[in-house]
Amino acid sequence: MALNPTLIWLLLGIGLCLIEFIVPTAFVASVMGISALIVAPLAHLIPFSLQILLWMMLSLVLVLLSRRFVRQKAAKKLDATEAETLTEIPPGKSGRVLYEGNSWAARCEDHTLAIAPHQKVYVTGRQGTTLIVMPESLIHS
Template sequence: MNLAIFWILLGVALCVMELMIPTAFLESALGVSAVIVGLLALALPMGFNWQVALWMVLSLMMFLGLRRFAPRRQPPALMDATEARTITAIPPGSSGRVMYEGNSWPACCSDREMAIATDQTVIVIGRQGNTLIVMPESAIM
């Protein structure tokens, strides 16, 4: 009887935690599985080891079933050919900094032999990791 109450309280706590801190249904799957194990423990006599095993199996099945409802996360993508403004000069073959969409980014020129002065408009043509690949607007237009 005490273990059944433990499982039900654990399940309720995990479901409340899912409401407070969303974890893509992980806590809710664990919580609902704990409540089911608690109700089964009231009806059927089984040891704690069997209850834990049942809880793990139910949690896994429930999580896999609910996973399709979780939003898919994708890394943010850069827009094609958008403008930025240089904050520092970009020497040939080296990197500098540009202001892009309100944030400062490291940037290098796609032409390794071209320098870009400070406070120039540049076009973002790609990205390598966190470094933007830019070209001066005057070189494109």
């Protein structure tokens, strides 16, 4: 039994768009889903290898175009300022913090400091999907 390529692309597109609701990926999954939905009606007209290539090219172009929208949103002021480290944040490297109920990548504003797990930190900024934090002990001293 041969699978219908249009149906495969439709299911892939819908699945990727739904993943965006479960795991926020800064629109990457939804853009890839939209690309799959665009490829679906063309699936009977072009060979499978070209379908994959078209999907990858459309995804790349749409992700790059959507970055302008994501950057504008990221530049907005953050609502909350407090977070808690979930993992250690080594000096100059990233760790994880709990911020507004979600786990975020984070790094310390001072690249020479390490922050232990389960410490209260203050969010001072954001670069893409990485929060910039400072330990509470440093701010109150």
